[in-house]
Amino acid sequence: MSRIAARFEQLKKQGRKALIPFVTAGDPSPKQTVPIMRALVSAGADIIELGVPFSDPMADGPTIQRSSERALRHGVGLTDVLGFVSEFRNADSDTPVLLIAYAKPIEVVANQNFARRAKAAGVDGVLVVDYPPEESATLSAELRKQDIDSIFLLAPTSVEARMDEVARVASGYVYYVSLKGVTGASTLDFEEVSKRIPQIRAHVKLPIGVGFGIRDGETARAIASVSDAVVIGSRLVQEIEQSDPAEVERRVAAFLGGIRRAMDGA
Amino acid sequence: MQMYEALKGYNLPDEHGPFGPSGGISVAETLAHAADELREQYARLRNDADFLREFEYELKHYVGRPSPVYHARRLSAKVGGAQIWLKREDLNHTGAHKINNTVGQALLARHMGKRRVIAETGAGQHGVASATVAARYGMECVVYMGSEDVKRQAMNVYRMKLLGASVVPVESGSKTLKDALNEAMRDWVTNVENTFYIIGTVAGPHPYPMMVRDFNSVVGRELLEQMPQEIGRQPDAIIACVGGGSNAMGAFYPYVGQKNVRLIGVEAGGSGVDSGKHAATLCAGRPGVLHGNRTYLIQDANGQIMETHSISAGLDYPGVGPEHAWLKDSGRAEYVNVTDDEALEAFHTLTRTEGIMPALESAHAVAYAMKLARGMSTEEVLLVNLSGRGDKDMHTVATASGITL
Numbered sequence: 001m002s003r004i005a006a007r008f009e010q011l012k013k014q015g016r017k018a019l020i021p022f023v024t025a026g027d028p029s030p031k032q033t034v035p036i037m038r039a040l041v042s043a044g045a046d047i048i049e050l051g052v053p054f055s056d057p058m059a060d061g062p063t064i065q066r067s068s069e070r071a072l073r074h075g076v077g078l079t080d081v082l083g084f085v086s087e088f089r090n091a092d093s094d095t096p097v098l099l100i101a102y103a104k105p106i107e108v109v110a111n112q113n114f115a116r117r118a119k120a121a122g123v124d125g126v127l128v129v130d131y132p133p134e135e136s137a138t139l140s141a142e143l144r145k146q147d148i149d150s151i152f153l154l155a156p157t158s159v160e161a162r163m164d165e166v167a168r169v170a171s172g173y174v175y176y177v178s179l180k181g182v183t184g185a186s187t188l189d190f191e192e193v194s195k196r197i198p199q200i201r202a203h204v205k206l207p208i209g210v211g212f213g214i215r216d217g218e219t220a221r222a223i224a225s226v227s228d229a230v231v232i233g234s235r236l237v238q239e240i241e242q243s244d245p246a247e248v249e250r251r252v253a254a255f256l257g258g259i260r261r262a263m264d265g266a
Numbered sequence: 267m268q269m270y271e272a273l274k275g276y277n278l279p280d281e282h283g284p285f286g287p288s289g290g291i292s293v294a295e296t297l298a299h300a301a302d303e304l305r306e307q308y309a310r311l312r313n314d315a316d317f318l319r320e321f322e323y324e325l326k327h328y329v330g331r332p333s334p335v336y337h338a339r340r341l342s343a344k345v346g347g348a349q350i351w352l353k354r355e356d357l358n359h360t361g362a363h364k365i366n367n368t369v370g371q372a373l374l375a376r377h378m379g380k381r382r383v384i385a386e387t388g389a390g391q392h393g394v395a396s397a398t399v400a401a402r403y404g405m406e407c408v409v410y411m412g413s414e415d416v417k418r419q420a421m422n423v424y425r426m427k428l429l430g431a432s433v434v435p436v437e438s439g440s441k442t443l444k445d446a447l448n449e450a451m452r453d454w455v456t457n458v459e460n461t462f463y464i465i466g467t468v469a470g471p472h473p474y475p476m477m478v479r480d481f482n483s484v485v486g487r488e489l490l491e492q493m494p495q496e497i498g499r500q501p502d503a504i505i506a507c508v509g510g511g512s513n514a515m516g517a518f519y520p521y522v523g524q525k526n527v528r529l530i531g532v533e534a535g536g537s538g539v540d541s542g543k544h545a546a547t548l549c550a551g552r553p554g555v556l557h558g559n560r561t562y563l564i565q566d567a568n569g570q571i572m573e574t575h576s577i578s579a580g581l582d583y584p585g586v587g588p589e590h591a592w593l594k595d596s597g598r599a600e601y602v603n604v605t606d607d608e609a610l611e612a613f614h615t616l617t618r619t620e621g622i623m624p625a626l627e628s629a630h631a632v633a634y635a636m637k638l639a640r641g642m643s644t645e646e647v648l649l650v651n652l653s654g655r656g657d658k659d660m661h662t663v664a665t666a667s668g669i670t671l
């Protein structure tokens with residue numbers, strides 16, 4: 001069983017929902033990425049999503065684009081990102097780590113090499129934002145050989161045929177984008193999300209995480225009541241952006257800890 | 267050249283949208299449905315007689331087609347060698363080929379019931395063409411433009427506003443065309459129900475590269491008829507500038523099966539490809555995924571998109587249409603580049619010998635034609651797609667000559 005599946009299994013037994021923070025690797029600086037990951041785990045993260053910085057993150061909003069730009073000013077590339085995961089693994093062999101990337105910066109190496117190197121670094125899952133199922137066959141096959149999960153997105157506009165397509169290729173969990181728009185956009189329609197999750201469950205048997213637009217404990221708690229996992233990205237990245245560099249780890253931990261308490265009180 | 271055989275009976279892209287290894291639909295799930303919807307609608311309308319009739323009517327009465335072909339006799343004589351002919355897309359309404367595509371896409375938007383159109387623009391030409399058709403069909407229009415370009419192209423910004431469009435300056439990334447495209451995609455994802463995204467070049471997720479090519483291929487179809495009428499045969503080569511590549515694709519596509527006609531795309535060599543300051547994607551880039559399709563891109567060792575440079579804003583783009591990538595890989599078309607200085611020289615030469623002021627984009631094609639013509643006989647014929655007029659470039663040309671207007 002993969003680390004991701006094991007984690008969801010364990011949470012299910014405990015009657016808890018997964019909390020999944022997203023941060024961009026190398027933001028605000030390369031040396032802070034591993035300490036931030038550790039701080040997130042200590043604050044209650046169940047899985048960590050680590051973004052591979054990209055110059056043109058089309059599906060993201062301005063907050064995450066700026067985090068990419070900060071990381072790119074330090075020249076952070078795929079090799080650095082895999083290095084962060086390896087270093088994180090030295091002291092944490094339990095917390096699953098997922099890479100979220102655009103195709104461009106991971107295609108600097110062949111799919112086969114990427115999958116091998118990701119495995120060696122201790123990566124558990126990969127989501128390539130601009131590989132919809134029809135473009136992902138080659139990479140997914142290589143990842144499967146290495147027992148790395150392929151995570152896919154579903155959106156409010158995804159029709160049932162696309163849910164089936166995702167169900168066919170996805171493993172680990174499925175990431176439901178809770179609104180029409182980009183990451184960090186304003187309002188999440190809870191009614192809409194709670195209607196859509198059962199529809200998705202009819203097609204996809206994997207755990208379902210929900211992200212985009214979750215900004216506080218209250219929303220996280222509501223979303224956790226209808227899904228298996230809550231993903232927090234832009235709001236957390238905003239903490240990093242607004243923090244004094246020396247305070248970053250403390251602030252992300254304080255923020256995520258608040259979300260964790262709100263969810264567990266559900 | 268072994269792949270050339272594969273181009274016989276050329277009918278790409280197929281339903282999945284690739285041109286060989288290039289093209290495709292590489293978009294986030296958030297955009298997939300919008301791309302699907304567009305693909306279905308366009309697949310239906312692309313062969314619909316009423317739609318095509320409507321499009322042709324607009325091209326004739328609104329755009330002013332067909333555009334003439336013109337024998338640049340004095341230019342040819344000055345250069346010495348092959349005869350240079352010009353396809354006068356500069357004479358279209360709004361002064362460039364861009365209007366062919368925006369008319370087509372606006373009609374499509376209307377058929378799909380979308381009342382709001384959005385567009386990205388670099389120098390402002392596609393923005394102006396989009397604002398123009400939005401005014402013509404009574405649609406709301408929002409144009410995304412890098413904040414750097416907004417400063418450099420104040421006149422076009424004002425033109426768009428006169429036409430009733432809103433211009434949104436984009437502050438992210440390098441604040442230029444590629445970032446405007448990112449921002450327009452974000453708007454599309456968010457407002458997909460009522461919004462049609464008019465992409466200005468033969469790039470983006472399928473069906474855009476095919477659709478923009480189809481709408482511009484009126485250029486090549488006219489040439490197929492005009493050239494035999496004028497010279498009794500087809501030209502020896504067709505030469506067009508390539509940024510994203512829409513004017514070139516429009517001219518090339520109907521000629522892909524005409525084996526004896528060389529197809530030559532001219533990219534922006536900027537300060538020279540070796541200087542690193544250029545936008546010659548097919549000459550110096552490597553394949554990868556950007557803006558929803560796989561194509562050649564100018565990128566660094568980490569796969570990040572690099573900033574490009576060209577004196578011509580319309581060629582200043584780090585990607586290129588996937589069909590050009592395919593035509594290059596298959597050997598059917600050749601891709602070369604000329605520098606800023608060569609393009610400027612061609613601008614002045616054509617202006618002085620023929621009284622035709624080309625857009626700096628088109629001046630790249632003229633520059634290469636002049637180079638090539640010198641080594642050819644006076645019996646041979648080069649056809650340059652003169653994609654736009656140069657009025658918009660007065661400031662750039664003056665500045666390059668050390669003159670302040």
